[in-house]
């Protein structure tokens with residue numbers, strides 16, 4: 001019995017340490033410790049052992065059972081560890097991860113967001129209007145006479161039904177005044193369209209920012225203060241301004257605004273940057289006629305309006321030499337504006 005037990009221990013330990021996978025390890029467990037396994041069968045032989053030998057043989061039996069159990073556990077752990085190591089070995093943890101490319105806002109959108117933020121702080125609300133407009137909203141209501149060159153088919157995209165693609169965002173002034181009464185303080189960023197020859201500084205579609213402020217006793221001083229504050233916030237405190245008298249059909253008096261600023265790349269060169277002026281009473285009259293009331297009574301209200309292009313501003317501020325880059329959608333270009 002004792003010899004059998006010793007032989008069994010040797011055989012079991014050999015077989016367990018040779019088990020190359022979970023299946024053969026399980027087979028070994030059943031073979032030695034299972035219900036009709038060799039150790040179990042031998043333990044039944046304890047009955048026939050002489051009483052004097054029982055303690056010694058019983059102790060050996062327990063030792064063998066424990067040794068086999070421990071060997072099984074150790075082998076199982078070793079197989080598991082080997083499997084983990086193999087799985088890890090297939091992965092090179094030093095390889096750079098696949099980069100996750102997050103998109104960024106288009107540089108024009110980024111500039112527009114900044115511009116809107118600044119005007120928001122001055123209490124201007126966002127307004128908008130359609131890109132396809134009536135001649136009335138684009139020209140007539142804005143006091144632009146029928147023979148004005150902007151109304152020429154050479155300059156404006158007309159639709160077959162007589163409507164057109166708005167040539168400026170000033171249409172939103174009219175749309176806003178049709179829909180609400182003073183006080184009005186709005187900005188309207190958006191697309192405008194002209195039949196321009198496309199080159200490095202012209203696209204047939206570009207982006208403008210319109211502003212309108214109508215209230216009691218709005219003055220040219222308010223206009224200048226607002227424009228100067230805005231551009232100083234955008235370009236930095238060193239910006240200098242020049243308001244040159246100009247003509248726009250929908251404002252009187254009208255000005256063109258020139259700015260000198262290091263942020264615009266040339267601290268000593270005037271850049272024409274915006275148009276503005278005091279809303280012409282003829283515009284209020286056109287809106288009143290359309291509304292059928294006197295909501296914009298020119299005796300009670302005054303207002304200022306302004307408009308500027310965002311494309312050229314974006315080009316100068318970020319050193320982009322060709323406006324077409326903004327619409328090419330080339331990733332190599334866009335990725336430079338994170």
Ligand code: DAH
Nearest residue numbers: 168251275276277305306307
């Ligand atoms: N709409 C003009 C343009 O496209 C810009 C402009 C000038 C807008 C004066 C205004 C303004 O609101 O008051 O050239």
